[in-house]
Amino acid sequence: MIIKRAILLLAAVLLFACLSPKLAYASPYEGYTYSYWGEAVHSPIAYLPSKSITGQQLGIGPWRSPADLFAGLDGHLYVLDSGNGRIVVLDSNWEVVRQIKGFQNNGKQDGFNNPEGLFVTESGHIFVADTENRRVIELDSSGAFVREIFAPKSEVISSNFEYFPRKVIVDKAGRIYVVARGVFEGIIEFDSEGGFTGYMGTNRVRFDPVDLFWKTVSTKEQREKLIRFVPIEFNNVDVDRDGFIFTTTADKQTLAPVKKLNPAGIDVIRLNGNIGPVGDLSSNRSAFIDIDVSGNGVYRTLDSTRGRIFTYNEDGSLLYVFGKLGNQQGTFKNPVAVESYGNRVFVLDRDQGKITEFTATKFGSLVNEANGLYSIGKHDDAAKLWKEVLRLDANYEMAYIGMGKSMLRQGEYRQAMTFLKLGNDRVYYSKALTKYRREFMREHFGIYMTVLIPLILIVIVVRRSMRHRKGELKQDAVSQGG
């Protein structure tokens, strides 16, 4: 009877094992994050490739080296098809809404020449960095020409300045920011009228004592052959809703490849202390080529070294990593642009002329939601979601920190300490410890003192009596000797 039952049970278990839902190993890449110690730790996959589309599939002819992508506020996707000099607008169902192949410029037919950057404002105006034509074009939402902005004119700019705008963004106030090729001074800033106002957010020159030494000992001829010390140029920009400008630098040496510039051009990016947003922690470092800012201060960077998308929250903590270079569905040959809309992420592949759409898995959307609540200060609501996250990934340090902070606010200091320790947050652990210590002393001070004070008294009495006896013995000895 028992054996029969056991066999039945085993059969049932095996059956359930077969029925269990398809796991995330269908993905062509692995999910991971970095622990506090800088070790890559396995993590569930946050985003899975759901769809991909090429120009042929849309019936409008293949895209030739598309350079940029933009997800508008209405969910429309703007693709800058550089090789064909057109902009393709897709709606959220991947239907072609419209193609902009050219425009009427003062009565003449005009077009793009190898444009590299695209930006769409909230009102739907399209800005294009028309690289080879050395200008920035503004079109209205229907694709009609509004104006063109040429190279900045100022006394500070030398006459032989070669202007090749690569990326363009427009902030809420209508100021236009342009990243141009070979411009080390920073981002070129225009006012809303298109007049040049100045450079902003220059990358610092790296100072290396070793280089300085070689420079001082080398001859003039040798010096001329050395690398020139110029700041590194930005390679991409994005702007968030509050007007902060996020920039990336492709240099593999820098420890700050991502910058968050405030309107004054000062870097205000928040780092979580140990590891900033640098991508992979290996000797072959990540090179970021695009950045996308989504809500709640979350930003994603696209790495060209390994084709990965790193997602960071506003504190600079790594949330999750996905994507890979390769030939499978969901991997890239030469990714150049990343955009997100809601829980979906789009990556544009230049060589394949293809857009891949990634959709958040349960884990990914949980993390997104929890992080969103966490960043606006709703720690208690976030804690419930962090708990769910921990059920899926017990190595997720952010979740431990989130739960720890929530417990700290609820007054459960002891538990908060445990969680903050698991999340490796020493500052908040210390805060919890301070509170816990105070609480502990308030409760137990009486007991300890009732034990301690008699103990001290006993020790004093015993020592005194011993000394007394020793003194007597000595006196005896003296009297005997005398």
Added chain:
Amino acid sequence: MRFLKEARYSLHVAFHPFDGFWDLKYENKGKLRIALVILLAVTVTMILKRQYAGYVVNFNHPLELNSFDELKYIVLPFLLWCVANWSLTTLMDGEGKFQEIVIATGYAMLPLILIYLPNMLLSNVITLREASFYYLLEFAATLWFVWLLFIGTMTVHQYTVTKTIMTMLLTVVVMGVIIFLGLLFFSLIQQIVSFVYTIYQELSLRA
């Protein structure tokens, strides 16, 4: 009982170094076994400290903790110091015998236990803001240890102050030289071994 008395004497050395080290050398009060027990105790203390120091001051990766590492960081430097100091002072008219050097160095390490152990307990109840006290105490322990080592060396070898300082600095240099020679020796041995092994392989395959 005798052991306890000897152990008590090591405390006397720590608190009255001039008197203590003198008696240690000339009254034969220093015992090798006590020195070795102190060495062992320091090793254990360091192991405990790495594992159980409070979280706010403990930056060790728990997965990388290995008690055998303490042999590398404490026992080996201790032996190296003694050997280097002895080889140096025999050439520099030091009066100390090897055993005396071992004993003096061992006794000098006592403050490390005396301060590190309570400090470890303390570190479990301090916050990040109070962590500087922990580091201060740790610094005090090191300072005390160096002070005792200085007095010990001076007394054991009957040196002047400047000569003692010179000797101690040179000892560190000699330690480096010994490590270098050791590594060189092992690397050469390794090459010889692999050479012989290759010849053996060659012969055995041809035969």
